[in-house]
Amino acid sequence: MSDIDDLLPGAPPLPRADRFNGGASPNAIANGHSENFFEFRGVNKGFDDRLVLHDVSFVVKRGQTCVIMGRSGVGKSVTLKLLMGFLKPDSGRIFIDGEDVTNFTEAQFEKIRLKVTMVFQSGALFDSLTVRENIAFPLEQQPGLGAADIDAYVEKYAHSLEVDHVLDKLPGELSTGLRRAVAIARALAQSPEAILYDEPTTMVDPIMADHTGNLILRLKEALHRTSIVVTHDTHLAKKLADKIVFLQEGKATVFESWADFENSTDPFLHNFRMQDELIPALDVTL
Ligand SMILES: Nc1ncnc2c1ncn2[C@@H]1O[C@H](COP(=O)(O)OP(=O)(O)OP(=O)(O)O)[C@@H](O)[C@H]1O
Ligand SMILES: [Mg+2]
Numbered sequence: 001m002s003d004i005d006d007l008l009p010g011a012p013p014l015p016r017a018d019r020f021n022g023g024a025s026p027n028a029i030a031n032g033h034s035e036n037f038f039e040f041r042g043v044n045k046g047f048d049d050r051l052v053l054h055d056v057s058f059v060v061k062r063g064q065t066c067v068i069m070g071r072s073g074v075g076k077s078v079t080l081k082l083l084m085g086f087l088k089p090d091s092g093r094i095f096i097d098g099e100d101v102t103n104f105t106e107a108q109f110e111k112i113r114l115k116v117t118m119v120f121q122s123g124a125l126f127d128s129l130t131v132r133e134n135i136a137f138p139l140e141q142q143p144g145l146g147a148a149d150i151d152a153y154v155e156k157y158a159h160s161l162e163v164d165h166v167l168d169k170l171p172g173e174l175s176t177g178l179r180r181a182v183a184i185a186r187a188l189a190q191s192p193e194a195i196l197y198d199e200p201t202t203m204v205d206p207i208m209a210d211h212t213g214n215l216i217l218r219l220k221e222a223l224h225r226t227s228i229v230v231t232h233d234t235h236l237a238k239k240l241a242d243k244i245v246f247l248q249e250g251k252a253t254v255f256e257s258w259a260d261f262e263n264s265t266d267p268f269l270h271n272f273r274m275q276d277e278l279i280p281a282l283d284v285t286l
Contacts, residue, residue: 034098043092070247085109
């Protein structure tokens with residue numbers, strides 16, 4: 001996987017995450033790249049009379065992987081949709097790569113979505129296109145890539161995500177786990193600066209969940225892309241998290257490491273962790 005950076009056509013050289021962990025990076029800022037890639041500042045969001053997110057603030061630094069956890073219905077997917085511009089906050093500010101996107105228009109968000117891509121819970125693949133055509137789709141939007149280049153990139157992405165054996169199948173013929181791996185391959189084909197994953201390990205058996213978690217971990221280690229992973233799977237969170245945002249009753253609690261999260265004495269968090277510990281961690285990779 002060490003050569004995966006070579007797979008990203010047109011992508012600027014990637015800053016390594018550890019460059020940014022020790023404080024300000026003047027070069028990155030001078031180049032127009034903000035050290036804080038995502039920021040929620042006092043965000044409120046409700047539907048009808050119900051406030052879902054209440055004064056939520058957190059920062060994800062460039063190159064970090066932030067895991068958002070919390071029980072069903074707390075607003076995890078809403079948080080991702082706010083970042084993608086599919087929903088607007090009622091108040092507060094949202095920053096992406098140093099830009100205040102709170103009042104961005106749809107046209108402005110289309111540009112943001114070129115650098116921030118989301119892997120949906122369902123995979124959201126084009127059902128009438130083969131896996132090969134799905135992965136090729138974002139590559140075809142990039143100028144300067146010929147058909148042979150596109151084919152080569154598709155093969156490499158498919159190989160990285162271990163879906164090369166299903167390239168000529170339709171998404172409907174695949175299991176949920178494989179569809180998700182294809183969705184990740186397609187997301188990478190866009191050369192994004194950041195990837196948002198919504199529940200990448202739900203609705204599959206524990207072995208497939210572990211396998212998908214390991215694929216995402218390998219991508220994290222090879223690419224250092226800024227990432228947000230929404231999950232209630234504590235095994236996955238432990239594997240991936242540089243920081244944790246825990247949502248509960250509209251409030252966000254931020255932990256700067258897995259150890260901080262694990263050592264928290266909040267009884268609600270303790271119960272949340274215990275629940276997943278009932279499902280044994282799998283140390284196997286298929
Ligand atoms: N477009 C919408 N219109 C109305 N209510 C919505 C909308 N989107 C989300 N909600 C509500 O906001 C709350 C949070 O939803 P969200 O999908 O973010 O939950 P979640 O934390 O992702 O849960 P899960 O773990 O089940 O996916 C829910 O009560 C949901 O019904
Ligand atoms: Mg959700």
